[in-house]
Amino acid sequence: MTARRSTRQRDVIARVLQDAPGPLGVTEVHACAQAELPRLGIATVYRTLKLLTEERRIHPVLLDGETLYETVGRGHHHHFSCTRCGRVFTLHTCPVTLPSSAVYPGGFVVEAHEVTLYGQCPECAARKTGAH
Ligand SMILES: [Zn+2]
Ligand SMILES: [Zn+2]
Structure with missing residues (x-):
């Protein structure tokens, strides 16, 4: 090669x-x-x-x-995993309201977070509605 x-x-x-x-x-x-x-x-x-x-x-x-x-370099984002088709999408919205450096009850200082959302992607959601 x-x-x-x-x-x-x-x-x-x-x-x-x-x-x-x-x-x-x-x-x-x-x-x-x-x-x-x-x-x-x-x-x-x-x-x-x-x-x-x-x-x-x-x-x-x-x-x-x-x-x-x-x-790399996509900025702060989360992943959305479609439970129907299994595809994973990148979402540039953040569902976490707890800001970085916030102190969580008990004295835990938050530095970062990781969240994966599960549900139906737009295509699968549309297909489901169409079947009704
Ligand atoms: Zn899907
Ligand atoms: Zn986030």
């Missing part, structure tokens, strides 16, 4: 994650990247995701025991 080819694979995979509506699992990255790189193997996807993580261009997100990947 030439260095140029592996750079192209890295660029395509980085762009797939950049354009995704939320973090993606390895198989989803593989499926999306294959649109541009039909001969791309799953082993290469694993290797490239590891490389991009080391370069700090992406980082892993652990959700329901599965490792997903997303582009």
